[in-house]
Amino acid sequence: VNIKTLFLSVDASLKEAIKTIELGAAQIALVVDENEVLLGTLTDGDIRRGLLKGYDLQSPVGLVMNKGFCSLSEDFTENRAMQLMNEKDFHQMPVIDSQGRVIRIYLMKELLKPEKFPNFVVIMAGGEGHRLRPLTENCPKPMLKISDKPILEIILEQCIEAGFQNYYFSINYLKEKIINHFQDGSKWGVNIQYLEEKQPLGTAGALSILPVKPKNPLLVLNADVLTRTDFNKLMLFHD
Structure with a gap:
């Protein structure tokens, strides 16, 4: 957040x-x-309370602002800040220097973000989906929608939420539809590369065409399976 x-x-x-x-x-x-x-x-709550007291939208903020705010000194670590914010049930906490000037702000939603993993996620998205015909005649199975969102996109967002940034999509059948939708992943703030199977290789076969041998454990998923598994905890256990 740009504090200014x-x-x-x-x-x-x-x-x-x-x-x-x-x-x-x-x-x-x-x-x-x-x-x-x-x-x-x-906050919104301060403004609502001010309006209930009879102030209007043109009233100065000085009349309703919280003068008894809590703040942190600049020597507070993120862990100490998160502990204090959790104890007080605060979602934000400004940090001030010795002169009382604001230098940054801690946001609980930022502090609670999962650990980022360098590990690659390989998602198998090359199947033809024979058993779902005619739905898959012109649409690859991973691009079938649930609540107006492709299955593969739901899986991707679940992995992003768990802290994964790097992906390989193994593709074959109607691959252009997958590539056109996800491209390089920048829309989601991640890196997506593609493993193009010249012919269906199966799960282990697709791993054999990885461009480099991974140094860290891989997370391998099927693009047609939705699960509530906590991928963050799974990787922390095995990494």
């Missing part, structure tokens, strides 16, 4: 505060002076 996008002056209106909170993606606005010294914090 959360800043408001004490004279800013509640309407401006709502826009700052909406665009800042941190669910909070920080009221600072001209030297970026923290004067107060503002």
Whole structure:
């Protein structure tokens, strides 16, 4: 988070505060002076309470901001910050220097993100789906949709949530439809490469055409199987 996008002056209106909170993606606005010294914090709840007291959207944030805010000194580690935020049930916690100036903000949603893995995920997506004909006559089985989303995309997002960034999709049947949809993975913020089977090779066969021998354990998945398995815990156990 760019901390300066959360800043408001004490004279800013509640309407401006709502826009700052909406665009800042941190669910909070920080009221600072001209030297970026923290004067107060503002959340949706503070604004609602102010409106209930009779203030309007043009009222200055200084009238409703939380002056009794909690903050952390800059020597707090992420682990200590997360422990304190968990104890107090805080979703955000600003960090200030010895002069009271805001230098960053800890967000619980960021602190709780799973560990990122360098390990590759190999997803087998080359099958023809004979048993699902006629649904798979013009659509590869991994691209069949559940709630308007391809099965393969559901699996990908589950893996991303578990902390995986690097993928190989093993493809063969109607491969262009898969490549056109996922491309290099940048839409999801990940790296996707393709293992193109000239003929169906089966699970172990597809692993044989990996361009480099992996140094770390692989996660191998079928593109037509949905599971609630926690892939993060699975990899931590085996890695």
